[in-house]
């Protein structure tokens with residue numbers, strides 16, 4: 239208690255006192271993130287809202303003095319327990335460092351603070367005819383800092399890649415308070431080690447991003463979404479491969495299985511066809527003049543691949559309706575039981591069918607419901623499992639199923655996360671897919687960057 243009082247007092251000397259929170263209720267509110275954890279292990283000692291780089295440096299110095307963890311927080315929407323507090327610490331809240339510093343049309347770059355909300359940023363760049371593609375389904379709340387730290391993806395990563403492909407330069411406060419700049423405002427950089435790539439996806443364990451320069455691209459002139467239904471998952475997966483074989487490159491090839499369709503339709507009716515086993519949500523974009531051609535080729539492939547129904551959006555309202563339904567899947571699934579877990583496994587696309595059918599079989603065997611969605615163009619599947627954590631037997635079965643899903647993913651040449659990260663929830667399983675030498679090097683890098691182990695410890699490995 240004495241230490242906590244001293245810590246709060248030190249923090250209030252370095253930051254405006256209204257930006258330092260320390261009551262039990264305030265600490266409780268920041269002990270978790272969007273991950274459905276079974277029980278709260280620990281509370282943060284303090285929560286601070288930072289407004290400047292200097293304040294971030296001061297907090298880091300104080301954390302070193304007390305040797306306590308610093309856990310960065312954007313919107314707290316990650317689903318792997320990446321912001322979950324395990325042994326106390328200071329929550330560094332970035333919601334007040336939320337300025338778009340510059341959007342440069344000539345360079346096609348933007349400089350932003352980490353707390354900028356992704357969806358707001360996208361709207362601003364789109365007003366200028368530019369485009370920032372990374373689009374996690376919850377982009378209306380999640381932040382740029384969080385998406386860099388998790389290397390977030392989204393539906394459009396099939397054509398446009400993930401966050402890691404749009405990072406030009408990062409300003410980072412290191413564990414000892416020094417400032418590291420990873421590059422310059424240039425589109426290419428072959429000047430020394432690519433340190434920037436180490437921070438992307440590092441979940442706040444190597445450094446604290448305080449400013450980012452992001453790459454922008456021209457905004458596609460037009461977009462449309464095609465929803466195709468199939469009587470079997472096998473047909474849906476074959477259709478994905480057929481589209482790719484034709485060298486047509488939609489922005490998105492997303493997937494919903496029967497349970498996901500049924501559950502979304504039950505809670506957020508959107509007119510989805512509930513008698514089908516699977517659906518693909520395919521977005522095409524590009525020049526207006528190319529749209530009719532793309533639509534014709536893709537609907538032709540879908541017909542030949544056994545699609546039993548195909549719907550095409552004809553206006554923005556229809557477009558939004560389909561995407562709202564796809565994005566509602568986790569919220570809908572959460573209504574089935576008191577808790578819901580989501581996952582993010584990814585395999586080489588050729589093994590997609592085995593992954594989807596394998597997950598179905600595992601969940602059936604363990605008597606668990608599963609709603610599957612995913613960015614299947616990338617080979618990525620999100621099994622969402624509704625569960626009641628208070629039911630000991632169901633929880634035991636869930637843990638066994640989860641481990642088997644990871645074993646299956648590994649057997650199929652896949653990895654444990656394509657975009658959500660590892661956090662505290664999957665760290666016990668990372669050895670299934672990353673070899674011990676690679677893990678050793680990760681630990682060595684962590685020790686060099688953060689010798690006192692204060693930056694978001696107990697995450698990833």
Ligand SMILES: Cc1cc2nc3c(=O)[nH]c(=O)nc-3n(C[C@H](O)[C@H](O)[C@H](O)COP(=O)(O)OP(=O)(O)OC[C@H]3O[C@@H](n4cnc5c(N)ncnc54)[C@H](O)[C@@H]3O)c2cc1C
Pocket residue numbers: 271272309310311312313314315316317320321332352373374375376379380381382383384385386387388389390391392393441442443445446447448568569657658694
């Ligand atoms: C309904 C739902 C749908 C989702 N859909 C997708 C999806 O389609 N694709 C996808 O990729 N993800 C998805 N996610 C996961 C989530 O959106 C991402 O992980 C998100 O980018 C996290 O952003 P955030 O601001 O909430 O970060 P937080 O959850 O606050 O933090 C995430 C990590 O970033 C670290 N961090 C935050 N700010 C900084 C900083 N400035 N410097 C260093 N580290 C920092 C934190 O310590 C933590 O480790 C979904 C989540 C939900 C709840």
